[in-house]
Amino acid sequence: MGRARRSILIDTDTASDDAVALIMALRSSEVQVEAITVVAGNVPVEQASRNALFTVELCGADVPVVPGAGKPLIRDLQTADWFHGRDGLGDHGYAPSNASLAQGHAADTIVKVVRQTPGIEIITLGPLTNLALAVDRDPALVTNVSRCVVMGGAPCCEGNVTPAAEFNIWVDPEAARAVFRSGLPIELVGWQLCRGSAVLANDDIARLKSFGTKLAEFAVTCNSIAMRALHTQTGEIGISLPDPVAMGILLDPSLCLASSDHFVKVETTSALTRGMTVVDRLNVATDPRNREVWAETVYSGTQLNVCWQLDVPRWKALLFDALR
Numbered sequence: 001m002g003r004a005r006r007s008i009l010i011d012t013d014t015a016s017d018d019a020v021a022l023i024m025a026l027r028s029s030e031v032q033v034e035a036i037t038v039v040a041g042n043v044p045v046e047q048a049s050r051n052a053l054f055t056v057e058l059c060g061a062d063v064p065v066v067p068g069a070g071k072p073l074i075r076d077l078q079t080a081d082w083f084h085g086r087d088g089l090g091d092h093g094y095a096p097s098n099a100s101l102a103q104g105h106a107a108d109t110i111v112k113v114v115r116q117t118p119g120i121e122i123i124t125l126g127p128l129t130n131l132a133l134a135v136d137r138d139p140a141l142v143t144n145v146s147r148c149v150v151m152g153g154a155p156c157c158e159g160n161v162t163p164a165a166e167f168n169i170w171v172d173p174e175a176a177r178a179v180f181r182s183g184l185p186i187e188l189v190g191w192q193l194c195r196g197s198a199v200l201a202n203d204d205i206a207r208l209k210s211f212g213t214k215l216a217e218f219a220v221t222c223n224s225i226a227m228r229a230l231h232t233q234t235g236e237i238g239i240s241l242p243d244p245v246a247m248g249i250l251l252d253p254s255l256c257l258a259s260s261d262h263f264v265k266v267e268t269t270s271a272l273t274r275g276m277t278v279v280d281r282l283n284v285a286t287d288p289r290n291r292e293v294w295a296e297t298v299y300s301g302t303q304l305n306v307c308w309q310l311d312v313p314r315w316k317a318l319l320f321d322a323l324r
Contacts, residue, residue: 013041068106
């Protein structure tokens with residue numbers, strides 16, 4: 001008798017790297033995807049929902065896709081079409097799925113699925129708006145979540161949308177602040193982990209193409225605009241995949257080679273550092289002299305587990321296996 005698969009819920013603003021992460025989960029023997037909830041971020045929520053449906057159909061899976069928040073909690077939506085293309089998938093004209101979206105709102109679906117599946121794991125690949133709404137509607141849901149892997153933040157390094165902030169957190173910093181303070185068992189997977197040796201270089205891309213599978217071809221092609229944008233932004237040549245890195249760590253926690261627990265605050269008021277994830281890496285928040293500065297975090301919520309190092313070769317092997 002085989003080992004039971006772990007239940008997960010994926011919240012996504014489906015664009016090119018999100019789609020690859022969805023493929024990893026939908027093709028994994030380790031997890032059962034109970035629902036995919038969709039949030040506005042990389043692209044508007046309507047387009048992100050279409051992209052999620054397309055990816056589910058591409059994998060031959062049967063998973064409900066539920067749209068949610070069309071804008072951040074209190075801000076106007078800022079998208080990343082400059083990085084992913086207008087349709088989020090590199091503007092290659094993929095035909096829409098024939099499947100239909102599930103009824104309801106993503107936040108209500110999160111509440112319902114968590115109640116029905118104690119011990120479920122959640123992974124967020126976009127802004128945290130849906131999850132913040134869900135926690136607001138049912139604060140007790142945090143006790144039924146065993147892990148919450150968040151692709152977001154730029155802990156102790158530069159961001160990808162401003163010098164201080166990573167896109168997912170920057171788009172809706174108020175939602176991120178609420179989720180970080182909720183008591184969820186958060187594992188923070190920052191943008192920096194998808195850089196350097198984790199970028200799919202030309203030889204990696206050639207290897208994927210050699211598989212000759214529709215999934216490998218899609219993963220490369222839908223990231224064509226993102227590949228050019230990455231080179232313009234950072235000078236790195238290849239495909240950077242932050243969401244598949246986070247998904248890899250969800251599927252196999254041992255891929256995170258080094259992590260530590262810290263209080264993390266999200267900047268919401270400064271125009272310069274909006275969305276910055278300020279990590280208390282030296283644990284100064286525990287010093288009584290600093291309580292006034294850190295009070296809202298110290299006395300509301302828990303520490304986050306911040307991943308600092310990725311096992312790149314094993315992560316790439318997991319990714320390649322999903323795309324064969």
